[in-house]
Amino acid sequence: MAPAKQIKPLKNPVSVTANLLLKGSTVYLKADGTWSDDIANSAIAHDREQETALLALANITEKTQYVVGAYSFDVKIIDGKATPLGMREIIRAKGIPTITPDGLTSKPEWQNQFTKSNASSHKI
Template identity: 45%
Template sequence: MAQHSNKLAKIQAVTANRLLDGHVVYFTAEGQWSDWVDDVVLADGKEEADALLAKALPSVETRHIVDPYLFEVDQEDGKMVPKSVREKIRMAGPTIRLDLGKQAAVRS
């Protein structure tokens, strides 16, 4: 399983790619997968994070997603955002093509 989170990370969430189109998705409090990082459910500390990842894993079996993993989340201006550059890019889209990816889509 991919490791993209700092071992000392405090607040984490779960992300994956959707099987059908490979797009980035986030695990929500309702146990669903959302296109939007705003919908993530947060885990505080290692124990909660491991439990959250375990809760997300059945979605691999049901073929909704592939390769779920934990990523570190930070608070910026009162909003939850991924901490690493990698996850910020996954959340938005290519930084050199603002017309592509989630940054170009309007949430309905």
């Protein structure tokens, strides 16, 4: 009897993301092979085998010129949905920068991730 195949674990679960080829905006791979602009709809891989399968699925649509640059990234699961880990993916998932220049009408509610600095802690 062949030994049971060892499935390599992941440090964190992962989802797969890419950019739309035409517009460049961020999208996430769903379990059915289509793409959503909402990370909450993304498929989640819990081990290497699932991750490889998701990337292979992404590769199929990448070849149809719908998306570009697919890759997997770490997520955490909250209420069964993927949420991004790390500032880069947090910013991508929001679809807009954390700051709002003149001309952008909607101000993201989460724009100030940093608290006001306490300058006195460094005064000499």
